[in-house]
Amino acid sequence: xxxxxxxxxxxxxxxxxxxxxxxxxxxxxxxxxxxxxxxxxxxxxxxxxxxxxxxxxxxxxxxxxxxxxxxxxxxxxxxxxxxxxxxxxxxxxxxxxxxxxxxxxxxxxxxxxxxxxxxxxxxxxxxxxxxxxxxx
Numbered sequence: 001x002x003x004x005x006x007x008x009x010x011x012x013x014x015x016x017x018x019x020x021x022x023x024x025x026x027x028x029x030x031x032x033x034x035x036x037x038x039x040x041x042x043x044x045x046x047x048x049x050x051x052x053x054x055x056x057x058x059x060x061x062x063x064x065x066x067x068x069x070x071x072x073x074x075x076x077x078x079x080x081x082x083x084x085x086x087x088x089x090x091x092x093x094x095x096x097x098x099x100x101x102x103x104x105x106x107x108x109x110x111x112x113x114x115x116x117x118x119x120x121x122x123x124x125x126x127x128x129x130x131x132x133x134x135x136x
Contacts, residue, residue: 027062028050032050034116044050045121047119049116063098065099074111076109081108
């Protein structure tokens with residue numbers, strides 16, 4: 001019985017650490033003030049410009065739901081908090097949607113990359129459960 005209680009306690013602590021890490025990951029404007037510049041902000045959105053020089057990287061940080069508009073093309077490697085890695089080839093004019101997440105990133109290309117980042121402050125709209133929608 002004591003082992004089960006101890007196991008549950010350890011699992012709860014580990015879960016709390018992961019949740020706290022995700023919830024309290026740093027703001028990109030604080031993590032990389034030389035890379036991220038605030039363009040505008042209101043109660044619905046925050047717009048920033050980020051510039052990655054060749055080889056430059058940003059430490060782990062978080063965004064709510066957001067999209068990136070590519071101003072200067074290049075290659076970025078994005079590593080999510082869970083270790084998932086995405087190598088993105090970005091072309092001028094691309095728009096990339098990214099659900100809320102914590103990640104780090106590095107410019108793996110041969111040219112600077114510049115992005116306009118638009119973060120949404122409003123939560124996702126609630127959706128009906130599939131059963132409720134089909135019953136109507």
